[in-house]
Amino acid sequence: xxxxxxxxxxxxxxxxxxxxxxxxxxxxxxxxxxxxxxxxxxxxxxxxxxxxxxxxxxxxxxxxxxxxxxxxxxxxxxxxxxxxxxxxxxxxxxxxxxxxxxxxxxxxxxxxxxxxxxxxxxxxxxxxxxxxxxxxxxxxxxxxxxxxxxxxxxxxxxxxxxxxxxxxxxxxxxxxxxxxxxxxxx
Amino acid sequence: xxxxxxxxxxxxxxxxxxxxxxxxxxxxxxxxxxxxxxxxxxxxxxxxxxxxxxxxxxxxxxxxxxxxxxxxxxxxxxxxxxxxxxxxxxxxxxxxxxxxxxxxxxxxxxxxxxxxxxxxxxxxxxxxxxxxxxxxxxxxxxxxxxxxxxxxxxxxxxxxxxxxxxxxxxxxxxxxxxxxxxxxxxxxxxxxxxxxxxxxxxxxxxxxxxxxxxxxxxxxxxxxxxxxxxxxxxxxxxxxxxxxxxxxxxxxxxxxxxxxxxxxxxxxxxx
Numbered sequence: 282x283x284x285x286x287x288x289x290x291x292x293x294x295x296x297x298x299x300x301x302x303x304x305x306x307x308x309x310x311x312x313x314x315x316x317x318x319x320x321x322x323x324x325x326x327x328x329x330x331x332x333x334x335x336x337x338x339x340x341x342x343x344x345x346x347x348x349x350x351x352x353x354x355x356x357x358x359x360x361x362x363x364x365x366x367x368x369x370x371x372x373x374x375x376x377x378x379x380x381x382x383x384x385x386x387x388x389x390x391x392x393x394x395x396x397x398x399x400x401x402x403x404x405x406x407x408x409x410x411x412x413x414x415x416x417x418x419x420x421x422x423x424x425x426x427x428x429x430x431x432x433x434x435x436x437x438x439x440x441x442x443x444x445x446x447x448x449x450x451x452x453x454x455x456x457x458x459x460x461x462x463x464x465x466x467x
Numbered sequence: 468x469x470x471x472x473x474x475x476x477x478x479x480x481x482x483x484x485x486x487x488x489x490x491x492x493x494x495x496x497x498x499x500x501x502x503x504x505x506x507x508x509x510x511x512x513x514x515x516x517x518x519x520x521x522x523x524x525x526x527x528x529x530x531x532x533x534x535x536x537x538x539x540x541x542x543x544x545x546x547x548x549x550x551x552x553x554x555x556x557x558x559x560x561x562x563x564x565x566x567x568x569x570x571x572x573x574x575x576x577x578x579x580x581x582x583x584x585x586x587x588x589x590x591x592x593x594x595x596x597x598x599x600x601x602x603x604x605x606x607x608x609x610x611x612x613x614x615x616x617x618x619x620x621x622x623x624x625x626x627x628x629x630x631x632x633x634x635x636x637x638x639x640x641x642x643x644x645x646x647x648x649x650x651x652x653x654x655x656x657x658x659x660x661x662x663x664x665x666x667x668x669x670x671x672x673x674x675x676x677x678x679x680x681x682x683x684x685x686x687x688x689x690x691x692x693x694x695x696x697x698x699x700x701x702x703x704x705x706x707x708x709x710x711x712x713x714x715x716x717x718x719x720x721x722x723x724x725x726x727x728x729x730x731x732x733x734x735x736x737x738x
Contacts, residue, residue, distance in 0.1 A: 388699060395706040404707045411703060412663055415696045419660045422692070442699055449691030453478075457688045460478035461628055 288441055292389040293338040304334035306358040307343065313354075337393060344397065362387060363394055368406050375410040376417055379438035387440035418443055422450035475690045481683050485625035486522035491536040491607040494527070518606055521626065525633050535634040536607035538620075540567075541627055543640050545617035546647035553654050561662070563655060563680040567604050567618040624652065624684035655681070659689050663696055 309331045317325030319333055327333075335343070335355075343355045361367075362384040370378050380387040391407055418439070421432045439447060476484075487505065494511035501508040503520075511517050516536065519527075527533035539545060553564050588594060604620035620626070627648050635641040662676035678686070701708075 388703060392702045392705065395703070399706070399710070401707065401710070404704060407703050408700060411696075411699055415699075416660060416663045419663065419692060423656070423660075442695075446692055446695045446699070449695055450689075453688045453691055457478045457684065460482060462632070 288386055288389055291441075292386040292393060293336065305337050305340040305360050306332060307335045307340050307355040308332050308358070309355050311354055337390070341393070341397065357397060359398070360384075360390070360394065363391055363403065368403060371406050371410045375413045376435060378410075380440040380443070381438050383440075385441055388442040414439075414443060415446060418447050419450055422447050423454050476687060478684065478687060481687045482625045482629070485622035485629070485683070486520065486525075488521045488605045488620075488622055488626055489518050489603050490521050490524045490538065490605050490626075491516050491518055492524045492527065492533040493536060494533045496532045498527075498532070516607070518603065521605070521629065525629060528634050528637075535630065535637045537630060537634075537638050538605040538607060538626070540617045540619060540623070541630060541638065541644060542617075543643045543647060546644060546651065548617060549619060550647055550651050550654065553651065561658060562677060563658065565618055566680040567602075567620055619651075619680065619682065621683055623682050624648070625682075652685070655685060656689075659685065659693070663693075 309327050309329055312329045313327040315324070316327045317323060319335065320327060320331065340355065340357055344357050359365075367378070367383060384390050388407075388411065391403075395404060395407075417435065421436060424432070436447065492511075493516055494513045496511070496513065498511040500510040503523075505520060508519060508523065509517055511533070524533065524535050528535055540549070549564050552559055605622070605626050627644070630638065631641055631645055631648075638644055659676070659678075659681070
């Protein structure tokens with residue numbers, strides 16, 4: 282993950298957009314004077330026990346105290362995109378889940394979340410999901426007719442990482458077909 | 468994305484590299500020997516066969532000054548045999564048909580024999596052993612060794628395609644060859660993609676897909692995708708890998724110092 286990686290920055294920041302599902306639910310454990318701006322009341326204090334959805338980068342920093350074992354400032358919850366409900370759907374059939382609707386940067390988000398939480402089972406579910414969907418992506422990408430027909434719904438539900446995979450596979454296959462003279466250069 | 472080309476090399480670049488391969492021609496006209504950067508070309512005297520780089524052979528063929536002798540694997544019989552091995556044989560359900568043997572590598576039939584590499588000599592008299600891009604894998608053999616089964620060389624897609632393009636009248640049944648090459652490519656592509664299922668082992672350590680015998684064009688086509696999948700799996704599995712390493716280091720620490728502990732030490736660090 283490079284410093285200027287746009288997807289990494291978007292994973293950090295998109296959380297701030299209000300309807301975004303990538304927000305990180307945090308509960309404040311201490312009273313913080315003057316931080317009410319996070320809640321939308323500038324100048325006020327934040328009471329202990331307040332629940333706010335924070336951007337990933339901010340929640341991550343605030344939760345560091347918890348990992349050091351000293352006084353914790355906030356406790357974190359799982360974001361909606363990685364809720365139990367989603368995991369069950371992924372276990373049932375990874376191909377039918379619309380990851381893009383859950384979070385545009387689903388995998389980058391889950392990488393970051395898995396750094397914070399220890400979730401052995403979630404890692405297994407996600408790896409399995411990624412593999413099954415990658416195989417499907419590859420099949421669609423090598424379809425010379427392009428993304429038409431029954432594949433459209435699946436391809437619309439790809440998250441950003443998967444879109445890059447599709448693009449890599451599709452562009453290369455097309456390039457080789459053009460070289461071999463099987464397809465016309467557009 | 469400032470640079471428009473994708474990572475890795477493009478199809479036409481791969482084809483360009485394949486033009487270094489040596490092929491056999493039968494010249495129709497005399498031609499003086501040439502001093503090329505890639506080595507001297509012997510004088511062409513019809514009807515004596517000569518070994519030339521593919522690009523020169525294609526040039527002469529286009530000018531109708533020579534005929535190209537197709538390599539032994541570019542023959543309907545060889546190709547259908549390989550295709551049969553690739554699609555029917557039990558041992559090659561998920562593996563690729565083996566590449567041509569390296570010099571000195573004993574073939575499957577005589578495994579007990581001592582490997583003997585035959586050295587070659589440069590113009591200055593220095594001894595050397597030829598390595599893959601410079602092996603005569605695409606030359607027509609005068610003595611067809613019946614012991615070695617036909618095998619696809621590293622540049623089979625490129626050489627096959629270019630010969631079909633330019634020298635189809637020198638090949639035996641070019642339409643059949645074209646069909647077989649297409650089938651082979653599809654079978655092998657499907658195998659490579661079915662390998663995704665075991666790729667997470669490659670990301671977590673140990674296991675993976677054996678790509679022995681895969682040609683350069685096939686690698687070039689799948690490189691971006693496969694590398695992306697492995698990278699994605701590595702990132703998702705990073706926390707699991709971390710836990711595994713910590714556990715391993717703990718076991719070592721409990722079992723006393725065994726000399727390999729130092730490299731694991733850094734995994735203890737947490738902030």
